[in-house]
Amino acid sequence: MSRGGCHSLARITHGRRPRTAESLAWLLGWSHRLTRRLRRCPGLRILTYHGVCADEVADEAWLPPHFVTRSRFMRQMQILAELGHIAHLPDVANTLRNDQPPGEPRFAITFDDGHACTLHHALPILGSYGVKATFCVATGHIDSGEWFVSDRLRVLGTLPGSVKAGMPPQLQGFLDSPGRSKHVPHDELKCLVEDSWGLAVNWRGSRLAEALRPASWGEIVALHQSGHEIAAHTVSHVILSRETRRRREAEIVNSIRKVREKTSRCDTFAYPNGGPGDFDEQDIEVLRREGVAYALTTTSGYCTRPLDAYRLPRTSVGLGHDEPVFTLEMSGWLDKRRRRQQRGDWA
């Protein structure tokens, strides 16, 4: 590498020791290989966001790792607009379903769960690019305003050790390794979390509310009226494969019907957690019966023809996506690695 190259690399990494992915992204960007790679793979890449939060809370330990800050989201939209075209998911999915190529590299934006902070921080940015997005909402949380169990579990995990020592041993186990909680039925975990939630409120106060509260139906209906798509994401945000057959069917059907009651339509569903082991053919059959046209996973990749409409891949974006990693991710370079990681989570 030339002297100039080293200086440039130091500049983009702000003097930090560059991570391998950062260095690779810089080298590829330098040689324009990212752009060439994108041109070879024209198609649709659907992005999964969750919360978009204020920059001021970026370093808070309780912030979910799948959130992004407002400034980073703004830069990511700018990068997408430079790389291709940001399309509205229903439009471009219908194009693919009719077996027509979508043309230039295209991206579609989705937000899962329905946190109110996303509306506050992301909507003005989407508006400045003329972008319409798909918001996948867990309808029970929109009904009740109750915070997501996974968010509350993370908040409890950031409390001082002396406070955590007073919690049930089973809950402490989940706080030490939150990944284990995904293997437990939703209601069992919720009971455990609720019993100790008062401790979090006492210690952390109300600072969390701006970032973690779910949106209201008034806010969601306003989104729909301004042209964004509202999709279903179950009622209680259960991982379907962890529940009884009867429960998973009710979670799917009731969330779709609630979205239709509020917005008059619901053509898209997003599987919570969204990995290959999180749903099955019987769930897809329920979606077909309910007249849903598309279902979204969290398996990274491009949507290609022929379109597998009930297993649309999506690429998750979170706090770890600084500019070089985000650019690399959009090029498809990390897809295989992401799929390997997802399979590893289930091993």
Ligand SMILES: [Zn+2]
């Ligand atoms: Zn979700």
